[in-house]
Each structure stands twice: as structure tokens, then as C-alpha cells.
Amino acid sequence: MSTPSQKITDWVSTDSKSGEFNRKPSSFCDLVSREPNAKFPPERGRYHLYVSYACPWAHRTLITRELKGLQDVIGVSVVHWHLGENGWRFGTIEEAAEHPEVTVSPETNTGASFLRDLYFKARPDYDGRYTVPTLWDKKNKTIVSNESSEIIRFLYTEFDDLVDESRKGVTYYPEELRKGIDELNEWVYATVNNGVYKAGFATKQEAYDVAVTKLFESLDRIEKILRDSDGSYLLGKILTEADIRLYPTIVRFDPVYVQHFKCNLRMIRHDYPAIHKWMRHLYYDVPGFKETTNFEHIKKHYTKSHSQINPKGITPLGPVPDIMPKNTE
Template structure:
């Protein structure tokens, strides 16, 4: 998850430092090949969560390896519960600094490491899932969904941009705001978009109809964390997810799919936010609730 900075009371997300691309033809210098890349994630992080969902949906589990960090992050950054068996790293920072010894900032997930060159390729989270969807097609499982259909890409990109600004990143803009105006600006934009999404889902199963797309993958991780974390921890408390009949039904519909439900780890999510973000929760006490039945 990216660094938090505040300018004029407003949260500003750290830019992604490494933006090399993996391509099907290898023209970028990084060819899409099985067994070459390792994806580093935290189950707590919404940006990383979406990469796990896409990897599972497309059947790339045997093509792209995964390393999972501990949910509790300290001043040294993300730590592996045990040394990563492929890179032998104890902290994710080791891989960042091996790529760029002058790197300053937080060491973020998700990121992709290349075994052939022994270096990080990218931590550019908006493009990691679309890379899996468009550059690794030769390795998709039979019958894998087309999550980023070419004809719908302009519409998907437009909705994704709105959802990122006001929902995915909007909860952080509310939670990390240090002025009332900045908080209320983010809060109002967040719930305006959730209200619009509630209306959009009144007559469709997914955001673009009957088929899953990248847009659903990007929205779900925020919904999964909303009542457990963002509603209270980030003061996004106008309404809960469970107060939206269509959004709540939609979120449970996604959760019922193994790619979504089996990559959703509420223990990691709650422990990360409430223990790590001591600027918001100084005690580090993790709440026991809320009691929500996602299998309802």
C-alpha cells in the first residue's frame, strides 16, 4: 500500500516508482513467460487483492508465483513471515533497494519481480491486472473470462477512473485528511459515487451487465473492506455497505466466486489497518466486529 502524504490537509498517494511493462512479444525486454515472474502481495491491501483475484480468475496460478507479506507493517516496511523462498528476502525493501539503491518512500505492494534479471519490474498497480489480462492470454485457462474486452475498454476505463478517485482512493482521502474541508470533500464524493453505483446495479448482475470485467475486480476490494474498516477507521460512516441493497447483494455475489471469496482475508485486513495505522488508531486495538454474514 502506498505512502500517505498530506498537502493542504488532503491525502496524496505516492507515485509508483517502477513502471516497466511485461509484454506478450517481449518487446519491452520483459516477455510474458510461465515461471518467470513473482507477484508480491498483502492480503490486507486492496490494490494487491485485485491482482490475486485476476490471477485466480484467469488460471495463472502456475504461471505467476506469489509471495505474501505479513499484515503488520512497521517502519522497516512489509516483512515476510519467513524469508521469501525464491528471493531469500526478509523485507520487501530489499528488492526495492536492489533495483534502486537511492529509492526513498514506502515499499509498496503489489509489485512484480523478474527471476531472470533478479529485479523488480513494476509496482504500477493500475496496470498489473490489465497486463495479466492482455499480455498473458497464451497462458489463460480454457474458458477464462475476458475481463478487459477491447470494445468496452473506453467505458471500463472511464468508470474505473471515477471509482478510483472517489471510492478506492476516496476512502483514504477521507481517512487521512487532516482538515475538515478535505475530509468532507472526499466523504461527499465517496457516497455520491456509491449512490450512483447502487442505482447502476438495480438492473444488472455486474457493472457492465452479465459478464465480469476489470471494473468489478477494482470495485470489490474496497467493498470487502468497507464495513470492517473504512466505515469506522476512516470515518466513512454515512452508510454501511449492508445499507445498500443492490451493492450488498452484488458484493456477496462476487464473494461467492472462489477468486473473490477465497482471496478475502478479513483477519489480515483488520489487523493491518487497526494495528499498523497508529496515527488513526493509537492503541492498536483491533475491533471484534462487525458481525456480517458474507455467505447470507
């Protein structure tokens, strides 16, 4: 549990001997299901998603919600970009009125001030982490899941009776591509999605060196996959879960991870033309990606929340722009 006396590197469980970052598992892993007598059946307006625009794991769920047309089915609240001693906090009504550009949401379902309050409502003896995304069941006043990889999976299919006809049956985990998606997800998660954190939160040189080396080996591998692809996506002509899970890391890479997490061997915009083209295609051409990408939250969160990494809380002005125009070479 995160407490005021803990450092950010303690909160993320960096091994004291190896200096290596170890991510703790999620605590709530139930599912929304259309199966008869399901504990959490799909219903319009029953579920609410708590997210941070800064968090790449929450970003996947926002993208999927947009892609599946679930905006009128599942509500969303956005926490403040600053992660403080008590974890994520909700914006106030006054902040929302005075600073609409900050794009934060008061908590209207329970009146909670902090995300942690929801965790204690769901489980009074809870002693884990208070993470986003968090999917809340308003009917039973509890948390369904805080595991992003599982949330996006049931968003693909379980609300299909409630979405527009054009979105029904649309899945980003099709049967014929599941083997390829699973294989990509496994090494991309370990060395890229989580790899940037392993580099950034490492407390010993050796742990950092290993993480950064693996990260850029994987980026080189992704570059070749996209260069050789017969379509615009990792697995060809079809947008899949593999793209949805990779995008949040890549779009944050140049603005944050290069400098803040010391992932500076190469940059996406200068050194990875295929990845750069892929990222900009998603951002500019596929509805759901640009709309859920908030560079202000992204840059301020990392640079002003991680005091162990950036004690003065100074946010670099560059790179400029946050993302290059679509047709830039």
C-alpha cells in the first residue's frame, strides 16, 4: 500500500539487491459476461471506468471503449494527472470550472476524493495498490476489475447487445490471429510496455543497462515487423489488440520515456520510420486514438509525480511537437 513515507521507487517494488523494478499483480480480476447468471452482466449505465490520461494501461481501455462505441454505455472519470502521497485524486467541481483545460473529473458516483476511497468501499481491509484503470459496478458498489488486459478483452464482446449495429461482432482479438497476438503481447509487454518502467525505476546501473538493451532490441524487432507487414498494422491489414496495447507506450516514448526514463539510445521520430508511420496513422486516421491521447497529462504526470527521478518537478518543453504531423518524413 502506498503511504506518505514511501518513495516512488518503493511503491513500484524495486528489488533492493538487483535494483530491478517488479510490477505487482492486479487485485481485482472479475469479468463482465453475457453468460447466464453472471456475477456482472452487461447493462447500460451500470459500470464506470476510472482512468488517468497519463497511464498507458488505462489508455488501452479508453481506446477500446471508443473503438467499440461504448461511450453511452460505460461512463468515465479522469483523475488528476498528479499522483501524490495518497495516490490518484479526483478533481474538484471548482477545478473543473476554473481550469477546464486540465481535463479532470470530480467523482460523482460516490463522492470520493481519492481513488483509494473506492478500493476501501469495495474491500474495507484492502491493502494493495490503488491503480487505474478501475472498472466500478455502480449497482453493487464494488470493483469489477483493475486489470487492463482483461478489461479490454471483455469490452470487445460482452456489451455487443448494447452497441450500434456497426460495432457488433467487431473484436480486436479474432480467432485466426490469436496465436500471433498472444506471442506479440508476451514479449512486447515484458520488454517494451513494462520495459520502459524497468529502465526508469531501476536503482542500479546493471538493472538499467539490461532493461534498456532489451527495450531497444524489441523496438528494432517491431520496426522490422512493421516494415515487412503487408498492411498498416503489426499483423497485417487488421487492427488488433497488439496495436492497441503497443500504441500507449510508443506515443509516450519521445515526449517522456526518452528523457524521464533514460530510454535515450534512439527516438521514434528520428530512428524508427516504420513505427513512426504506424503511430501517426493510428493517431491521425483511426478514431479513438487521438481523442484519448492527452500530452499535457502525460508529460506533467511523469515529470511532476516521480520525485525520486525528477526531484525538482521540472517538465521539459520538448520535444516539439509532441507528435509530428502525419506526412513528416
